[in-house]
Amino acid sequence: MFEDDYLAAIHxxxxxxxxxxxxxxxxxxxxxxxxxxxxxxxxxxxxxxxLDYATTGIVLIGKTSNCIRALNKMFEDKLISKTYxxxxxxxxxxxxxxxxxxxxxxxxxxxxxxxxxxxxxFAKLNLVKLHPKTGRRHQLRKHLYSLGxxxxxxxEYNLEGLILKGRGLYLHAHSLEFEHPFTQQNxxxxxxxxxxxxxxxxxxxx
Numbered sequence: 001m002f003e004d005d006y007l008a009a010i011h012x013x014x015x016x017x018x019x020x021x022x023x024x025x026x027x028x029x030x031x032x033x034x035x036x037x038x039x040x041x042x043x044x045x046x047x048x049x050x051l052d053y054a055t056t057g058i059v060l061i062g063k064t065s066n067c068i069r070a071l072n073k074m075f076e077d078k079l080i081s082k083t084y085x086x087x088x089x090x091x092x093x094x095x096x097x098x099x100x101x102x103x104x105x106x107x108x109x110x111x112x113x114x115x116x117x118x119x120x121x122f123a124k125l126n127l128v129k130l131h132p133k134t135g136r137r138h139q140l141r142k143h144l145y146s147l148g149x150x151x152x153x154x155x156e157y158n159l160e161g162l163i164l165k166g167r168g169l170y171l172h173a174h175s176l177e178f179e180h181p182f183t184q185q186n187x188x189x190x191x192x193x194x195x196x197x198x199x200x201x202x203x204x205x206x
Contacts, residue, residue: 006067009189018050037063057173070181080178084130087170088149089122098143102136109143127201
């Protein structure tokens with residue numbers, strides 16, 4: 001979706017790990033699919049953040065040692081703005097902030113309901129725009145579940161009897177915005193919402 005000598009942004013499909021000790025991971029596929037960096041500190045390309053196995057969307061990749069360090073620091077300092085879309089179940093407030101501790105660390109996500117539609121099985125489905133302000137494991141899934149509005153298709157954080165099987169998780173990492181750590185260019189990358197979202201809602205994010 002974006003690539004230069006320092007970094008790249010790629011689309012992650014559902015059903016593949018970003019990294020880990022399996023053969024089939026995003027990390028293992030990067031060297032064959034990205035151009036090798038020509039810079040003196042070029043290294044094996046590596047993801048600088050994670051998306052869950054079932055989540056789709058943008059993953060940012062560092063291609064040089066200095067860029068990997070810089071991007072990690074930018075995530076730490078909250079200088080990379082991330083937007084996600086999810087389909088959440090049930091009645092929801094129009095917008096709000098969810099704060100809680102996850103694994104003993106503070107976490108925060110802002111949300112806004114973009115559209116709601118009635119559903120025979122789930123009573124109501126909401127297209128929710130999410131801005132995670134921290135990056136804890138399963139943060140958005142846990143946060144929406146804590147409101148009583150689990151994400152459609154979530155097998156781990158769900159309400160009894162409200163599990164949708166066979167369609168995957170309705171959570172998508174839609175956009176990233178940040179200042180390039182070496183060229184100072186403003187980078188905005190977006191990954192279109194998956195088709196399955198479009199079957200429920202008539203909405204095209206800007």
